[in-house]
Amino acid sequence: xxxxxxxxxxxxxxxxxxxxxxxxxxxxxxxxxxxxxxxxxxxxxxxxxxxxxxxxxxxxxxxxxxxxxxxxxxxxxxxxxxxxxxxxxxxxxxxxxxxxxxxxxxxxxxxxxxxxxxxxxxxxxxxxxxxxxxxxxxxxxxxxxxxxxxxxxxxxxxxxxxxxxxxxxxxxxxxxxxxxxxxxxxxxxxxxxxxxxxxxxxxxxxxxxxxxxxxxxxxxxxxxxxxxxxxxxxxxxxxxxxxxxxxxxxxxxxxxxxxxxxxxxxxxxxxxxxxxxxxxxxxxxxxxxxxxxxxxxxxxxxxxxxxxxxxxxxxxxxxxxxxxxxxxxxxxxxxxxxxxxxxxxxxxxxxxxxxxxxxxxxxxxxxxxxxxxxxxxxxxxxxxxxxxxxxxxxxxxxxxxxxxxxxxxx
Numbered sequence: 001x002x003x004x005x006x007x008x009x010x011x012x013x014x015x016x017x018x019x020x021x022x023x024x025x026x027x028x029x030x031x032x033x034x035x036x037x038x039x040x041x042x043x044x045x046x047x048x049x050x051x052x053x054x055x056x057x058x059x060x061x062x063x064x065x066x067x068x069x070x071x072x073x074x075x076x077x078x079x080x081x082x083x084x085x086x087x088x089x090x091x092x093x094x095x096x097x098x099x100x101x102x103x104x105x106x107x108x109x110x111x112x113x114x115x116x117x118x119x120x121x122x123x124x125x126x127x128x129x130x131x132x133x134x135x136x137x138x139x140x141x142x143x144x145x146x147x148x149x150x151x152x153x154x155x156x157x158x159x160x161x162x163x164x165x166x167x168x169x170x171x172x173x174x175x176x177x178x179x180x181x182x183x184x185x186x187x188x189x190x191x192x193x194x195x196x197x198x199x200x201x202x203x204x205x206x207x208x209x210x211x212x213x214x215x216x217x218x219x220x221x222x223x224x225x226x227x228x229x230x231x232x233x234x235x236x237x238x239x240x241x242x243x244x245x246x247x248x249x250x251x252x253x254x255x256x257x258x259x260x261x262x263x264x265x266x267x268x269x270x271x272x273x274x275x276x277x278x279x280x281x282x283x284x285x286x287x288x289x290x291x292x293x294x295x296x297x298x299x300x301x302x303x304x305x306x307x308x309x310x311x312x313x314x315x316x317x318x319x320x321x322x323x324x325x326x327x328x329x330x331x332x333x334x335x336x337x338x339x340x341x342x343x344x345x346x347x348x349x350x351x352x353x354x355x356x357x358x359x360x361x362x363x364x365x366x367x368x369x370x371x372x373x374x375x376x377x378x379x380x381x382x383x384x385x386x387x388x389x390x391x392x393x394x395x396x397x398x399x400x401x402x403x404x405x406x407x408x409x410x
Contacts, residue, residue, distance in 0.1 A: 004074040004161070007087055007144065009063050011293050016059060019259060019292060023054035026260045037271060038237070041264040049267065049284055050260055057285040059293075069115060073144070076157045086158060087144035087295075088137045089115070093122045095131035099388055099398050100164040102155065103136045106173020106197075107301055108266045109371060110143045110290045111136040116377035121384065130388040130395075135162065139174070140296075141303060147296025148303070156186050165189060166398045170384065172197040172372060174304060180327045180356070183334040191397040194337040194361070194384055196372040198227070198344050199328060200352035208330075208355055215351040223364065227347030234345045238272055241265070245305035253299030262298050263288050273370035275343035330357050335394045337361035337387040339380060343369030360393025361386065 124131030171179040176197035203211035
């Protein structure tokens with residue numbers, strides 16, 4: 001397709017010099033004696049990372065690595081909104097019956113979380129070892145995609161433009177909500193969803209009698225008890241960001257327009273939301289740079305929280321009502337796979353998750369947190385392949401070439 005263009009990341013030298021100048025002028029707050037992570041990002045860590053980002057970090061090396069992947073941009077027109085230039089990494093497997101897979105990131109993530117899995121997902125024999133045509137998208141307001149000036153967006157159009165009449169999705173965090181909304185709105189196209197973000201409440205008797213009975217009779221496992229403790233901690237001590245981002249994103253945006261404030265804000269989440277993942281300083285600076293140099297800027301990324309909690313105008317107002325009310329309830333016709341991590345933000349009991357629909361694959365990971373694709377990419381690859389391989393719960397869910405249109409030559 002003529003409007004799908006190859007993309008090459010090239011941050012101008014002026015932007016790099018501007019970042020270094022801002023970091024050099026950083027003014028730091030003081031800190032209580034013996035302060036720990038319970039108060040937020042520690043001063044010593046932030047000072048070290050700022051110095052490394054300014055003096056030692058090599059963005060050009062990261063840029064060259066990112067540019068090794070086949071990436072594109074295309075204009076997507078949704079309903080009455082202005083078209084948006086959307087960035088995505090995309091490669092078709094050489095396997096004839098490969099499964100189209102859309103990877104959807106969340107906040108504070110980007111498409112780069114999926115890069116560790118990219119090549120391994122493309123490989124396989126298509127039966128015992130499923131292969132995928134992989135699409136890693138930069139959501140609007142993130143990465144190299146355009147920012148949104150009006151509210152509302154759908155990713156369905158990209159997959160259709162790539163020629164996929166049937167496909168599967170994978171998501172965590174906002175990727176969970178977006179994948180669920182797509183399953184709800186486009187069940188004729190979205191055939192299965194794999195999720196790595198626990199969500200739900202206890203099943204109620206009138207709506208889910210069997211699940212409710214099971215929930216009442218079977219005691220929580222030790223893992224589920226620890227999960228509820230983790231959720232309690234997150235609700236009481238770790239979720240303040242969500243209230244601010246969901247109510248006053250513009251005010252917060254002024255802080256995020258300072259690289260040190262942005263680093264401290266996001267770094268806290270990378271620490272608290274992972275399962276003791278041993279981030280290197282380079283990995284932290286990669287993450288921060290993808291936000292700082294993003295097309296729409298770091299402040300744009302938090303607006304999704306406001307959109308999710310406030311009314312917005314669409315060409316079809318019923319769409320908003322349906323997705324808000326039903327994203328956490330039973331969605332028929334779309335098969336669901338689940339990977340559960342002990343350090344996720346809200347690791348809920350299994351009976352709560354099964355309210356979502358036909359769960360055909362489920363696995364408890366011994367390690368892992370909120371950024372599962374980045375923390376444990378090999379485990380997520382294994383889980384996806386086990387879900388879709390022959391004998392797996394979602395084998396054959398995409399009907400081979402019957403689900404395709406003629407695809408663009410990229």
